[in-house]
Amino acid sequence: MKLFKNINFEKLKNGLNKSRENLVNKISEKISGKANLDENELEKLEEILISSDIGVPLTEKLIDEIKKKIVIHKERNITLIRNLLFTEMLKIFKNISTENFTSINSKPFIYLIIGVNGSGKTTTIGKLAYNYKTIGNKVMVVAADTFRAAANEQLEVWAKRVDVPIFRNDAKDPSSVVYDSLEIAKNENYDVVLIDTAGRLHTKKDLMDELSKINSVIGKVIPHAPKETLLVLDATSGQNAIIQAQEFNKIVNIDGLVITKLDGSAKGGIVLQISSEKKIPIKFIGVGEHHTDLQNFEAEQFIKAMFD
Numbered sequence: 001m002k003l004f005k006n007i008n009f010e011k012l013k014n015g016l017n018k019s020r021e022n023l024v025n026k027i028s029e030k031i032s033g034k035a036n037l038d039e040n041e042l043e044k045l046e047e048i049l050i051s052s053d054i055g056v057p058l059t060e061k062l063i064d065e066i067k068k069k070i071v072i073h074k075e076r077n078i079t080l081i082r083n084l085l086f087t088e089m090l091k092i093f094k095n096i097s098t099e100n101f102t103s104i105n106s107k108p109f110i111y112l113i114i115g116v117n118g119s120g121k122t123t124t125i126g127k128l129a130y131n132y133k134t135i136g137n138k139v140m141v142v143a144a145d146t147f148r149a150a151a152n153e154q155l156e157v158w159a160k161r162v163d164v165p166i167f168r169n170d171a172k173d174p175s176s177v178v179y180d181s182l183e184i185a186k187n188e189n190y191d192v193v194l195i196d197t198a199g200r201l202h203t204k205k206d207l208m209d210e211l212s213k214i215n216s217v218i219g220k221v222i223p224h225a226p227k228e229t230l231l232v233l234d235a236t237s238g239q240n241a242i243i244q245a246q247e248f249n250k251i252v253n254i255d256g257l258v259i260t261k262l263d264g265s266a267k268g269g270i271v272l273q274i275s276s277e278k279k280i281p282i283k284f285i286g287v288g289e290h291h292t293d294l295q296n297f298e299a300e301q302f303i304k305a306m307f308d
Contacts, residue, residue: 002137113230127293
């Protein structure tokens with residue numbers, strides 16, 4: 001399996017326009033440029049961070065660290081605040097692996113894509129399929145959402161758009177569909193299999209149990225298969241994204257997150273909050289609707305795009 005690398009800083013920066021305006025531009029507007037920043041200025045900074053969906057606990061931690069560090073500086077101006085904030089934000093990702101796997105020797109590599117309806121699961125699968133196919137992988141997408149025919153039709157549209165085969169059988173239950181598709185993938189030497197699951201609320205126990213069953217099937221068909229379960233979260237859902245990550249992780253082991261619709265949200269700070277609270281690696285981010293707009297997540301590039 002060949003690994004794709006898609007990081008376009010200008011696209012990332014454009015996709016984070018709203019978040020940047022809500023964070024860095026507000027800092028420049030609301031915090032004065034005087035030499036010595038007082039408590040009132042820091043309170044303004046705290047309000048801005050919270051409004052960017054960074055969350056109260058993480059905001060308080062960032063403010064505390066900034067307070068500790070500004071005491072050694074004679075000129076406590078806006079440039080200093082921005083630099084300190086950048087450094088402290090980058091530290092959030094210090095002990096969280098954001099890198100994708102470095103080498104995959106066995107195949108097929110299986111992605112199990114999970115998330116609630118409307119989070120961008122199907123679109124993410126289409127974009128992943130495009131990226132992997134473009135660099136020479138043999139890719140199959142699997143329509144394991146047998147609860148909603150419309151979901152599978154949407155996946156078919158994406159499969160046709162990016163020119164990859166789709167496995168679909170609405171007459172069977174999701175686990176059977178996964179079983180049959182993996183037998184084909186194994187026998188026909190596919191490199192990557194992307195499995196779309198039913199959009200589900202974490203409160204729907206029957207659908208959540210289905211995920212456990214699908215996981216078991218994967219292990220039976222291809223023992224020790226290289227696999228990643230990716231939870232797709234909509235950046236515009238704000239704090240609900242935190243709850244979803246927490247509840248899904250109780251049912252299945254989440255290997256990574258995909259944060260979608262960042263280009264439509266002014267609250268890109270949710271990426272920082274999720275990383276700080278849940279410690280789940282963010283693997284990919286969506287910064288636009290085109291099939292090239294799914295990017296590998298790199299913490300430093302992300303924060304630079306928020307600040308530049």
